[in-house]
Amino acid sequence: MATRLKDPSKKYRRFKPLDLPNRQWPSKTIDKVPRWLATDLRDGNQSLVDPMDGEQKWRYFQMLVKLGYKEIEVSFPSSGPTDYDFTRRLVTTPGVVPDDVWLQVLSPCRKELIRRTVDSLKGSKKAVLHLYLATSPCFQQIVFGMSNEQSKALAVECTKYARSITKDDPSSGVEEWAYEFSPETFSDSNMEFVLEVCEAVKEAWEPSEKQPIIFNLPATVEMSTPNIYADQIEFFCRNISEREKICVSLHPHNDRGCAVAAAELAQMAGADRVEGTLFGNGERTGNVDLVTLALNLYTQGIHPGIDFSDLNSVIDIVETSNKIPIHPRQPYGGQLVVCAFSGSHQDAIKKGFQAREDSKATREDPWVMPYLPLDPEDIGRTYEAIIRVNSQSGKGGVAWIIKRTLELDLPRGLQIAFSKIVQRETDMLGRELLPNEIKELFVEAYHLNRNPRFGLVDYTITTDRSVSPNPATGTTDQTQQPAQQPQPPGRTAPSRNLRRKFTGVIEIDGHEHHIEGVGNGALSALAAALKNLGIDLDIADYKEHSIERRGGGGGGEEGGPKGRDTQAATFIECTASGQAQKVWGVGIHEDVVQSSLFALLSAASSFLSSRPSTPVPFRPKRSNTLDLEAGSPLSGLRNEVEGAPESGEDTVAKLEAHVERGEQAEQVNGTGEEKGEQVNGTREEKARVD
């Protein structure tokens, strides 16, 4: 087992910073997009355990073009047939390399290799020949055994040779040549020596303002804090002659994990171009990540010129080509970076999106969002990815998912109640729940698809003239309260202050019961009717809102009218008389009154299910249970309902079927006078609740 060094200073010497007292870059900002060079197919590829084959490179190249890269380092042609042949295939296949895209290839400073490299490009429109030579004492001495003078001479000689077979050679077969020289290990080199070499190389190449030479200044190995790299770049930019004929390029590696910072500070220090790879693949810890750099600019309001609006498909290609997964916490691209698990984060994000919605913000409006520096939509992420629910999550995230999947705005109390149900489930499963699972849990918990214990078979609500009007005295029946709405024109309000009578047939645990009750409104009338059965619930909280559903109500039939259906969602919290226990019920229906009735039945079902006797079938205290075999007018309806195919589709399809039939029955059974009252009553209930 290795032992820890007591004093690492003997083994590792501190990096000696450049003395640049007059540095300007700290007060600069990045306000322009650099030239990008994607070196995935060269620097990235050469670092892979299992390098890409020709087909993978081919697909990767096309992706880079599609994303918008104009300078692409495609190969190291002298390294072997794979890279050479790939370069030839690019050059000779018509239409693959757009006219404005530069193909860049790398070669060491050896004449025969330069020759082969240049040959690989014959027939291309725009080509960058990239030569490199190490300039650090470490590499010169240990790796190559060369002095400064020898290094410089070799750089000049190879540049001259390169020039003679490229831009000076009319038969080179390339329309436009550019030249890039990298003093490899730049950041570990003596800056004066680097300048000396680059001046000599520049003189050998003779660039112009129109066709500048590219000096690529790599942190071949990242060895210092990014500010020191920035100092080195500023020193170079200030001291190289004919700066206007030079493109200063960066090539930061990520050994200390600061490549992105180094590239950004070095741009502030005057660099014009950045070389890197998508998601930072490359030797050891990788090259600088071009995705992060581009999206860092994007979130500062500067379009990087690269299109990452479908980041997932980029990730797909990068992962399959490199055979290296993107880390879940990778900036921008990681699976988890637009997700929030913690309750407080979810709550904040939900509020942020709500505020955006409330202010009718468009996609272009200023992005102000807690915890999310980037609109996930801008990189092709959906809301589902944003808020994830595990045992750490709170009501906010759960409510958000219900809002997005079912369009329901849960009242706070229901958020708390339902998040407890979710928490139980995540604890039980020991994993996070997917949005769809949460939706289903909600539908199940509040009986939106199917109420296992209660079915409303048939009902009528009539005005009860048998009692005198009951002034609203702190009633809990909220449907009665807001009666400020004006009467419809030409209509009197004969029944405004009269009580409502609920008469209906309700199915509980497979048995139908005839129930009746009177209350201040439809809801309290049903509550009273249930009370008569021994289900004693008080309504403690009532909320409702409308839902716009696209193309709803048509049973999903093609060609039907594609309007928007408005439905009402009702949330009712009930307390059982004499108990502290509270239950929530949820109802959805086109008719707001029926929606509230369903909500009450949903609560009643939850109440029954939560009783210790569960799942013993409910037996009412006082039963008007109908004898269904006795040929009552309702038995036919019941058969019809039971015989109907289970759609299992629409949340309330079955209940709706019941109700529609109930309405028919209502009309058949009602006397003329009653019928008129009923209609008035129903409409008025609606108006009152709306």
Ligand SMILES: [Zn+2]
């Ligand atoms: Zn590199």
